[in-house]
Amino acid sequence: MEGSSSVSNFFTFLCCMLFFFLSLNSISALDNLRANQTLIDGSIIVSDGGHFELGFISPGRSTNRYVGIWYKKTMKKAIVWIANRESPLSTTSGILKLDSKGSLIILNGSDVVWSSNYSTSVNNPVVQLLDSGNLVIRDENDNGTENYLWQSFDTPGNTLLPGYKLGWNLETGIERYLSSWISEDDPSPGEYTYHINRSGFPQLILRKGSALDFRPGPWNGVHFSGTPNSKPDLIYKYDFISNNKELYYHYEVVNSSVAMRRILDSLGNIQTWTWTEKSESWQLYFTAQRDECDRYALCGAYGSCDINSSPACACLDGFEPKSEKEWETANWLRGCVRKVKLSCAEGDGFVKHSGLILPYTQRSWFDKNMSLDDCKRVCLKNCSCTAYASTDIRGGGRGCLLWFNELIDMREHKEDGQDLYI
Structure with a gap:
């Protein structure tokens, strides 16, 4: 009996030691x-x-x-x-x-x-x-968020979580952007990428390969002008940060009982999903792309898209189709041209277009401190300047944004669009 007890105790000791080693x-x-x-x-x-x-x-x-x-x-x-x-x-x-x-x-x-x-x-x-949801490597004795040695939020996939910074760390050169999966079964990088373009006035853009596919519009101080359906509400809030150190977009959940995730799916759709404990299911909250007018440059240069009109594309006032024949067959890609060429002399002025999602801003110049009147004067002095607008719509508008090329990818949105002076 004593031998049996000794064997049992020894076996127990080995099991404990094995468990301790594995732990x-x-x-x-x-x-x-x-x-x-x-x-x-x-x-x-x-x-x-x-x-x-x-x-x-x-x-x-x-x-x-x-x-x-x-x-x-x-x-x-x-x-x-x-x-x-x-x-x-x-x-x-x-x-x-x-x-x-x-x-x-x-x-x-x-x-x-x-x-x-x-x-x-x-x-x-x-x-x-x-x-x-951030996986971080740090020194065990250092909990400072600025001192992470590495973090998964710097190497994202197809999902944007609350608190995640989509954009640039200008000091380190790190760019954080979304890339789609090939399919629901294959998380390898797919065709689509969603990131902030720093050329000209910063803007979010979606690319399919190297081709621009969708643009939520430039930040106007309140929201991205091309996605008025994604305004902050009782569920979540967001902001766009632009300074000498960082350039990024981020959002936060207001109601802690709601889980939220934004996904760039394999077809290029940017969708926000919410999970509530009451429903116990993921619900589609909104999709950034709403309709055909969200296709990049659908109406070509100086054309504007209005989903409530038929046809959806129309030339801005003072412009006419570059090819009337193509325009009649709903081929709008070549866009519009001026009816009367600019003389770049005394007498040139501007036509105010209201309720527009502002054009693509890659070839633009901006100054956040200028007044709109100063903006107008600067544009008039430069023969290459084609249009101007405020960078921030708050408080009646402030800041100056100038375009120096053809105006591309505009759409009508009477409630949330901006004033553009062409």
Whole structure:
């Protein structure tokens, strides 16, 4: 009996030691990994407030394995970030590890298939999943948000979460932009990208490959002029930050009981979805693209689109179709030309067009401190200047935005459009 008891005690001791050893090196259900700890397929880490989980996952009908982050409290796993988008694992033997230098790596056996590529070593690195959905690497003794060594919010996929900065860190040169998945089953980068174009007056643009596909319009101090359906409300609020250090768009959820995510899907649709505990399902909140008039440059130069008119495209006052024959067949791409050429002499003036989504601003110039009268005088002095408008519609309008090329991609929106002086 004593021998049997000794064997039993020894077996118990071995089990405890094995469990203790594994707990040092493989973590499940905590919110972080420390140096040389690992996360195996089937284990997860959970953000402190229980909003997000991180682990290995297979999106859609795929059998490939990826390290991803998803909303925890939703019934269907809504994936918001994937590390190894272009390097999937074909087995469930993958390992996620934080090495002693502070780099997060995904291993397939002894082969590194993905790395966070952090180059500067720290003494006590830790990788932590925050309740915002951001995965951060930091020094264990430094919780400062400005001192993150690496963060997933700097390497986004197809999802924009509340608090995420879509745009540029002008000091480091980091650009944060969205890129679509190939399909619901394949998170590899697809055809579409959504980012802030810094040329001229900054604006959000959606590209399909290298071609411009959709433009929400320039920021007017209140919202992006081309997406009046996305105004801040009781559910969420947003802002556009532009200074010497940063240039970005971000939004925040006002009601903490609502989960929100904005997705650039594989077809190029920019959709915002909300999850409420009452409905227990994802509901489409709004889509940035509303109708045919949101197709970039549908009506060509100096043409304006009005979805409530038939045909939708029309030339601005003082302009006529460049090709009347093409215009009659609803081929508007060549746009419109002036009925009377400018003389660039005394007597030239401006026609005010109200209720317009402002034109594409890549070849533009702006000064946020100028008055609208000064803006007019500057435009008149330059023969290349084609139009001007305020950069900010608040308080009756302020700032100066000048165009120096053909005016492209305008649409009518009487309630939320701006005044454009051509």
